[in-house]
Amino acid sequence: MEGKAVITYYEGFDVVCSRCKTEPATVCARLDSYCTPCFVRFIRGKQRKLMKGEQFKAKHASKQSLGEPQKVLLAFSGGVSSVVLFDVLASNLEEQMANKGTRGQQGFELIVVNLDETIVKSIDKKVRSIIKDLISLYPTVSIQYLILPLHAFVADKSSLAKLSLTSEFGVKLQDIDTAAAAATTFESLLLTVSSKSAVEDLLAVVQSQLLLQTAYQEKCQTLVMGHNTTRLANEIISLTVKGRGGIIHKDIADHKEHFKDTQIEILYPLRGVLQAEIDAYAKLTGLDVHVAKYTEIKSRVNKNLTVNDLSTQYFRTLDLLGYGNTASTVLKSGEKLGEPRGTAISHCRMCGEDIRLPPRTWLNNITTNEGVPLETEEELRNLEAFNREYPSISNGVQDNSAAAGVGVVDVCYGCTLSLQAAKPTLVWPVRHNEKDIINEYVLTDNEEDEV
Amino acid sequence: MSTPKPVKVSALCELCHGRKAVMKRPKNLQKLCKECFYHVFETEIHNTIVANSLFAPGDRVAIGASGGKDSTVLASILKTLNERYNYGVELVLLSIDEGIKGYRDDSLATVKRNQVQYDMPLEIVSYKDLYSWTMDEIVSCAGIRSSCTYCGVLRRQALDRGAAKLGINHVVTGHNADDMAETVLMNLLRGDVARLGKSCEISTQSEGSPFKRTKPFKYTYQKEIVLYAHYKKLDYFSTECTYAPEAFRGTARELLKALEAIRPSCIMDIIYSGEQFCVAPKPKRATPKYKNAKKIQNGDNDNEQEINGDGSVSLKKKLESATDGHRCEKCGYLTMNRICKACVLLAGLEASRPKVTIDNNVAVDGAAKLSKTLEQLSF
Ligand SMILES: [Zn+2]
Numbered sequence: 088m089e090g091k092a093v094i095t096y097y098e099g100f101d102v103v104c105s106r107c108k109t110e111p112a113t114v115c116a117r118l119d120s121y122c123t124p125c126f127v128r129f130i131r132g133k134q135r136k137l138m139k140g141e142q143f144k145a146k147h148a149s150k151q152s153l154g155e156p157q158k159v160l161l162a163f164s165g166g167v168s169s170v171v172l173f174d175v176l177a178s179n180l181e182e183q184m185a186n187k188g189t190r191g192q193q194g195f196e197l198i199v200v201n202l203d204e205t206i207v208k209s210i211d212k213k214v215r216s217i218i219k220d221l222i223s224l225y226p227t228v229s230i231q232y233l234i235l236p237l238h239a240f241v242a243d244k245s246s247l248a249k250l251s252l253t254s255e256f257g258v259k260l261q262d263i264d265t266a267a268a269a270a271t272t273f274e275s276l277l278l279t280v281s282s283k284s285a286v287e288d289l290l291a292v293v294q295s296q297l298l299l300q301t302a303y304q305e306k307c308q309t310l311v312m313g314h315n316t317t318r319l320a321n322e323i324i325s326l327t328v329k330g331r332g333g334i335i336h337k338d339i340a341d342h343k344e345h346f347k348d349t350q351i352e353i354l355y356p357l358r359g360v361l362q363a364e365i366d367a368y369a370k371l372t373g374l375d376v377h378v379a380k381y382t383e384i385k386s387r388v389n390k391n392l393t394v395n396d397l398s399t400q401y402f403r404t405l406d407l408l409g410y411g412n413t414a415s416t417v418l419k420s421g422e423k424l425g426e427p428r429g430t431a432i433s434h435c436r437m438c439g440e441d442i443r444l445p446p447r448t449w450l451n452n453i454t455t456n457e458g459v460p461l462e463t464e465e466e467l468r469n470l471e472a473f474n475r476e477y478p479s480i481s482n483g484v485q486d487n488s489a490a491a492g493v494g495v496v497d498v499c500y501g502c503t504l505s506l507q508a509a510k511p512t513l514v515w516p517v518r519h520n521e522k523d524i525i526n527e528y529v530l531t532d533n534e535e536d537e538v
Numbered sequence: 539m540s541t542p543k544p545v546k547v548s549a550l551c552e553l554c555h556g557r558k559a560v561m562k563r564p565k566n567l568q569k570l571c572k573e574c575f576y577h578v579f580e581t582e583i584h585n586t587i588v589a590n591s592l593f594a595p596g597d598r599v600a601i602g603a604s605g606g607k608d609s610t611v612l613a614s615i616l617k618t619l620n621e622r623y624n625y626g627v628e629l630v631l632l633s634i635d636e637g638i639k640g641y642r643d644d645s646l647a648t649v650k651r652n653q654v655q656y657d658m659p660l661e662i663v664s665y666k667d668l669y670s671w672t673m674d675e676i677v678s679c680a681g682i683r684s685s686c687t688y689c690g691v692l693r694r695q696a697l698d699r700g701a702a703k704l705g706i707n708h709v710v711t712g713h714n715a716d717d718m719a720e721t722v723l724m725n726l727l728r729g730d731v732a733r734l735g736k737s738c739e740i741s742t743q744s745e746g747s748p749f750k751r752t753k754p755f756k757y758t759y760q761k762e763i764v765l766y767a768h769y770k771k772l773d774y775f776s777t778e779c780t781y782a783p784e785a786f787r788g789t790a791r792e793l794l795k796a797l798e799a800i801r802p803s804c805i806m807d808i809i810y811s812g813e814q815f816c817v818a819p820k821p822k823r824a825t826p827k828y829k830n831a832k833k834i835q836n837g838d839n840d841n842e843q844e845i846n847g848d849g850s851v852s853l854k855k856k857l858e859s860a861t862d863g864h865r866c867e868k869c870g871y872l873t874m875n876r877i878c879k880a881c882v883l884l885a886g887l888e889a890s891r892p893k894v895t896i897d898n899n900v901a902v903d904g905a906a907k908l909s910k911t912l913e914q915l916s917f
Pocket residue numbers: 104105106107108109110121122123124125126
């Protein structure tokens with residue numbers, strides 16, 4: 088495909104659609120010419136294929152009372168992929184409603200959820216009105232929606248604690264007093280993070296947590312995301328760059344995620360569709376007027392691009408250079424990855440992911456942090472001056488953590504990196520550690536003997 | 539003259555707090571004095587060598603020396619560490635003469651000076667002797683676009699063959715952390731699944747192969763290698779290879795540069811990710827593909843035929859025999875396939891070698907000369 092644009096549009100009526108062989112083609116994708124209805128059917132076909140399971144089918148009247156109703160949660164940002172996925176799913180429901188055998192029945196209930204990110208990103212439209220407009224395009228089907236503020240992430244005040252990084256890459260956990268916990272908002276949490284890439288990384292953790300939580304609360308068995316091929320490829324590169332390569336195998340796969348007492352299936356119905364094809368779908372169907380444009384993460388600190396920005400830019404450049412199929416290749420690479428070697432020794436207290444290779448050990452093995460002894464009198468005088476100015480640092484750095492009621496906790500590599508950008512501490516809802524609970528409450532044989 | 543003004547506290551080295559900082563450490567932006575920089579740079583490499591048991595006393599080790607900064611610093615630092623920590627290894631410089639006019643002539647002169655400076659034996663093996671082709675001839679025949687592909691395959695074999703000549707089975711190379719990170723990204727971008735799980739191995743050795751390759755600079759930033767060479771005033775050749783990397787690799791390199799600018803740790807971060815990559819086990823037939831080898835589908839998988847680079851059609855051996863430890867039928871080099879990659883590439887070149895050369899009798903039948911030369915090398 089080198090040298091070829093991914094998508095080209097036809098101006099006149101001289102090319103005939105290669106699918107229906109009657110209508111004039113409007114677009115050329117993957118070397119085939121399509122008229123608009125055939126192209127739309129082609130894209131919708133990807134979702135129909137992925138969600139062809141019995142649980143998503145409209146049931147015949149005789150079987151309707153059986154089992155729990157299937158509920159699907161759609162993560163909706165207002166971006167072009169989520170708008171297209173909405174259309175694809177809503178059209179699926181509309182077809183089911185019109186079907187003769189199951190007339191009047193939807194195969195699943197659709198709930199649209201938008202995480203309101205306006206406190207961290209600028210957006211040119213109100214997502215609530217986008218959703219209302221889109222729902223009104225499908226008057227025969229019933230679709231619910233809800234808007235969730237990011238503040239929901241810090242709603243459980245009892246879980247909040249202060250985290251900070253030591254000079255030896257350890258993570259200290261300190262309790263936070265009730266008043267400070269009560270005053271914590273999502274904005275205040277991000278205020279201490281000084282790098283845009285770190286904010287972006289933490290936001291991704293927040294998003295996936297909130298989406299799972301919403302799916303759980305709404306009793307949705309399935310969570311669908313709009314990520315297309317290009318977006319997933321971008322995710323693979325970004326995760327790699329952020330030291331989170333160990334979770335690619337499940338993060339980009341259609342998979343089941345444990346959440347509390349249940350399992351939630353996560354699907355990416357548009358994984359086989361390139362960004363340019365999504366754009367074409369929106370353009371040809373006129374849905375593009377509903378698409379919201381986000382601008383970068385708001386930052387007081389710098390104008391730097393983020394890891395995701397650079398990765399997005401990179402795939403765009405590759406498209407222009409004629410390497411448009413790289414996104415598909417990267418997605419295939421990511422799909423070939425499996426679970427990393429070794430067993431998980433603990434879980435990250437910030438994001439909950441498995442930790443196999445403790446970041447602290449790994450980083451300390453490849454980083455030397457001791458200086459060369461001083462010799463001349465002048466050097467020793469300098470050290471004295473330094474000690475006077477920074478008594479805390481010079482005191483051997485060893486803070487008496489244990490004495491101050493401070494614990495060292497396990498945090499994964501990616502979260503360690505983000506924590507590095509948080510000064511002096513990051514307030515975060517810390518996950519309970521099963522091991523801590525077990526250690527505290529389960530009596531071992533020895534203890535029983537003592538009693 | 540009065541006594542020098544005392545150094546401002548804020549300008550002191552962040553590790554010893556006594557000497558004036560002269561540099562920012564590219565890896566973590568720590569401000570360091572020269573002494574502390576040498577110390578952390580050398581100690582980190584020593585720690586890597588020890589943690590991965592790269593050397594054992596009595597080992598004879600060949601340093602793949604190109605005259606460039608990476609391998610020059612490698613030779614210098616291995617000499618330093620070998621003496622400081624008593625590794626007890628014998629170090630030898632091994633250079634490849636690819637036959638690139640202007641570039642290689644000057645860099646070989648550098649290696650020859652290094653031989654004297656570091657007091658190490660030097661062995662030079664040339665593409666011309668090994669393959670009867672110089673890189674310049676290959677480029678004029680195959681075009682500049684694929685020069686890196688050819689050079690990569692040929693150099694790998696040349697280092698092994700040079701080491702064999704010296705009776706050495708361990709070659710250390712100057713691949714640094716930036717190279718590792720670039721490899722991780724390239725393997726993802728190219729969909730090179732076979733290599734994906736091995737992107738970050740510090741030591742590579744094919745099963746049954748006598749040759750071990752190791753990379754003591756696996757965690758060492760390229761920029762720190764440059765700074766070390768600069769402060770130590772090491773004698774190296776700083777011109778890049780005339781044949782610039784192919785365009786696609788160039789884009790990955792640019793991406794890495796942009797990422798490093800916003801987050802210096804990204805090189806380590808990518809390596810950490812790469813170390814976790816593990817290809818999901820999937821019972822699947824291995825079907826190696828080469829650019830100039832086309833498969834013929836004849837419906838029967840067990841009798842799958844393959845056209846080799848030299849145009850011959852061969853029945854593919856069953857999977858059991860095509861594992862590591864198989865030897866190239868043409869040259870005896872260890873390979874996964876019937877014919878090794880170098881021989882496939884060379885056969886393709888022979889087929890398109892300009893008539894002029896043959897008529898001039900300069901290289902009478904390159905293929906014949908190749909097998910003759912290779913026979914002379916003992917393994
Ligand atoms: Zn059509």
